[in-house]
Amino acid sequence: MEITSNQNGNVTVLALEGRLDYTSGNELKEKVNSEFEAGNIRVHLNLAAVDFINSSGVGTLVSLMKNARTRQGRLTLSNLAAYVSEIFEVTQLSHIFEIYPTEEAALASYESSPSRAAVR
Amino acid sequence: MSERRYSFVYQSNGQAEDAMFRDLDSILAELDLDTRTRQAFRLVVSEAFTNALEHGNGFDPAKSVYVDIRVNDRELRADIEDEGERPVNLDFSLAQPESESEGGRGLALMRYHADSVTSGIGKRGGTRVSFGLALKGARSRAIESIE
DSSP states (O other): OEEEEEEETTEEEEEEEEEESHHHHHHHHHHHHHHHHTTOOEEEEEEEEEEEEOHHHHHHHHHHHHHHHHTTOEEEEEOOOHHHHHHHHHTTOTTTSEEESSHHHHHHHHHHOTTOOSOO | OOOEEEEEEEESSTTHHHHHHHHHHHHHHTBOOOHHHHHHHHHHHHHHHHHIIIIISTTOTTSEEEEEEEEOSSEEEEEEEOOOSSOOOOOOOSOOOOTTOSSOOHHHHHHHHOSEEEEEEOTTSSEEEEEEEEOSSOOBHHHHHHO
C-alpha cells in the first residue's frame, strides 16, 4: 500500500492507495502511531484509492481509532468506495467511526470541533 | 464442461499475502467476472489465507499455506489449507464480535460473501477451509476458447 502524507493545519492527512489487509495494515498502524507519538493526534485517512479491505484492515482502523481516543485525539475517514462502505456495514462498524463523504468535509469538521474525541 | 484448476503453495512469511494476491489476480484477470463476484472471491480467499497464515501457521516460515482454486462455468471454488498442529472447527455464523474488538470478523465476512463455506481437517493435518461462489451468468474467456 502507498501512503501519502501531508499536513493541513493541525491535521495530518494520509491518502491511502491499494489494499488494506494484514501486511499493509501493520504498515499503516506503524505510520499513524508514529504520528500520534510525535504529538500529531488529529489524523485523517482518505480512502478514495483503497480498492480492497478485509477484516485485518478493518481491525487496523479500529485499533487506530481506539489509540486516537486514548490520546484525546481524532481519527477520521473519508471517500470510502462502495465496496469498502459495504464491509463497514456488514461488520457493523459504520457507527463507531467518523466517516465523511469527502476529505474537505472531514477537514471542515476539525475546524468546527478541533478537540472532539474520535468516538460517538 | 471443462474445469480449470490452479494450485499454489506459500511460505508463511511477510511476503505471502502479496504473492497470493498476484497469483489470484492473474487468475481472475482471465475470467469474465462482474465486479461484485470478483471482489467477493478476493475477499473470501484473503480472509481464509490470512487465518491460515496467522492462526494456523503462526507465521512460521517452516509452514506453508496451500491454495487450490477451481473454475468452471458455474462457480468459483477454493480450498485453503494450513499446516497448523491442531485443526480448528470454525464458526461461520454471521455474529459480529464486540464493536471495538480488533479481530474476529473474518469468518462472518466469509460467510456473508460466499455461497457455501465449510472447514475441516486438511490433508496435512491442519485446518482446511473450502468455499464456493456461483457465477451469475459469467463465463471464462479461457474456457470458451477451449470448447
